[in-house]
Amino acid sequence: MAVKLRVLGTAFFFSVLIFQLASSPGGPFVASAATVPRADEGRPGGRSDSRDTVWVTDDEGASVAFSRSPRRIVSLLPAATEILFEIGAGRDLVGRTRFDSHPPEASEVPSVGDGVRPSVEMVVSRQPDLVILFAGPDSRAASDALRRIGVPVLAVHHNTLADLHLNIERLGRVTGRDSAAMRLSARIRDDLGGIRRITQELPERSVYYDAWWHPPITIGGGSYLDSLITLAGGRNVFRDLASPSPQVSLEAIAAREPSIILYPVHRGAERTPISDRPGWEVLGAVREGRIRVFDGEIVVRLGPRIADGVRELARAIHADSSSRPGWPTAGGEEP
Secondary structure, eight states: OOOOEEEOOHHHHHHHHHHHOOOOOOOOOOOBGGGSOOSOTTOOOSSOSOOOOEEEEOTTSOEEEESSOOSSEEEOSHHHHHHHHHTTOGGGEEEBOTTOOOSGGGGGSOBOSOSSSOOHHHHHTTOOSEEEEEOSHHHHHHHHHHHHTTOOEEEEOOOSHHHHHHHHHHHHHHHTOHHHHHHHHHHHHHHHHHHHHHHTTSOOEEEEEOSEETTEEOOOTTSHHHHHHHHTTEEETTTTOOSSSOBOOHHHHHHHOOSEEEEEEEEEEEEOOGGGSTTGGGSHHHHTTOEEEEEHHHHHOOSTTHHHHHHHHHHHHTGGGTTSTTOOOOOEEOO
């Protein structure tokens, strides 16, 4: 009887595709964060709200002016939620998506539902003075509606490591926590650089990322996960495909002969293990048991913990290098 693993399902692919959709630039929108109701006006904090106006241009081409640091933020981007907590602005969050799972304190923030095609009514009910959301067609109606009623919006792309650093810098500026944001970016760069220095000394392994199987869906060169695999010392066998989440065939996978199959495990979804899939024994990695199971949740979240995600990938890709001095415990094998 097949043992089902809780793994990352199709929701991941829709989110990756959404991240990659560029939106048409619109006319500039100017909003003052001082014009929207705030909670805790007199509370002490590690910053002063009195400052020169800060202007930020988002990825829909809208310019937003902040004469004060936002104190009622709704984050519709889980990675942004993590960033805000990491730079010390988590207490300014008054809304988040139902997918925000880290840090644990995020669960204390009221959920407004989905981050993609969000409920404008739910968002407005939190009386936000800033809403952070994805830049793309599926969020455009919500961002337009919020702007029409005077709610400041930052619509951002979050597809690449460069986007991660840009959004850390943006959120640091907007919240008045520039120094903390700079430290966070520097730490991420240092951590990723340290991992790469180790993996560069290890044999490069060709890998197939098993994102979904019926039909087979993987990651292409258009996904930030391709960059993470490279940092972890792997070579994505479908990196030549521009799509972030291309559909492929079992025959195409076999033709590219991956040395390792990466099998992400994720909470809240189930699918058939590779060893139980009809026909997949054609792959040498399946016949020889080179299927590496790893924590998919920490890998797919492009946020402050991204170095932990690359370490997870590196342990999976280089499981046979666990005897290397200083190298973490090897990744798991499929049960």
